Amino acid sequence: MPNRQLTPLDRLLAGANNALRTVAAPAGHPARANPAESVPPAELDAKQKSHAAGLMRVNHAGEVAAQALYMGHAAVARDSAVEAQMQHAADEELDHLAWCEQRIRELGEKPSLLSPLWYAGAFAIGAASGMLGDKWSLGFIAETERQVCDHLDSHLQGLPSEDERRRAIVTQMRDEERQHGEDAVTAGAAELPGPVKQLMRATAKVMTRTAYWV
Ligand SMILES: [Fe+2]
Ligand SMILES: [Fe+2]
Numbered sequence: 001m002p003n004r005q006l007t008p009l010d011r012l013l014a015g016a017n018n019a020l021r022t023v024a025a026p027a028g029h030p031a032r033a034n035p036a037e038s039v040p041p042a043e044l045d046a047k048q049k050s051h052a053a054g055l056m057r058v059n060h061a062g063e064v065a066a067q068a069l070y071m072g073h074a075a076v077a078r079d080s081a082v083e084a085q086m087q088h089a090a091d092e093e094l095d096h097l098a099w100c101e102q103r104i105r106e107l108g109e110k111p112s113l114l115s116p117l118w119y120a121g122a123f124a125i126g127a128a129s130g131m132l133g134d135k136w137s138l139g140f141i142a143e144t145e146r147q148v149c150d151h152l153d154s155h156l157q158g159l160p161s162e163d164e165r166r167r168a169i170v171t172q173m174r175d176e177e178r179q180h181g182e183d184a185v186t187a188g189a190a191e192l193p194g195p196v197k198q199l200m201r202a203t204a205k206v207m208t209r210t211a212y213w214v
Pocket of ligand 2: 066089093176
């Protein structure tokens with residue numbers, strides 16, 4: 001079939017499809033194997049399980065937001081190379097989403113009930129910052145990924161040593177988030193103003209504190 005330019009309607013439908021797939025359906029098969037697949041399960045007591053599930057729910061909510069952010073940015077990107085880069089990152093984030101969900105369900109719990117809210121908020125922020133132009137859009141992504149890496153680093157430090165399955169997933173996610181951020185910088189990301197970074201941290205804190213419980 002010949003290639004054709006995507007119309008705004010095509011993009012809208014693709015976005016709606018991604019939103020539904022992210023928040024409403026159980027995660028499908030990830031394109032890449034779950035890093036925890038070959039790691040034997042640990043013996044966790046009920047309290048450790050519930051804490052582990054809460055932390056993974058936070059990471060899963062972050063991945064829901066990452067999907068929306070990248071789709072929001074891609075929807076308004078002006079440069080087709082930037083759009084392709086965002087699509088590639090979004091594909092890796094989709095694996096992260098599936099790995100987190102698999103671990104939450106292994107622990108007998110469910111992802112955040114507020115996933116539609118995390119998706120809608122992040123999509124709006126992604127599209128709004130994308131409208132300022134690609135260098136700001138990339139700047140927003142670079143800063144988001146930096147903050148996500150900090151969060152995942154602190155998660156890794158607080159992990160009980162027996163939870164090696166979670167460590168395998170979070171370590172690979174952290175490495176890939178770092179790469180997404182570096183790719184955005186290489187592609188020409190602008191450095192965001194300090195108050196914007198602080199606002200992003202404050203917003204992320206609301207999401208992480210809420211998703212741990214709900
Ligand atoms: Fe991710
Ligand atoms: Fe990422």
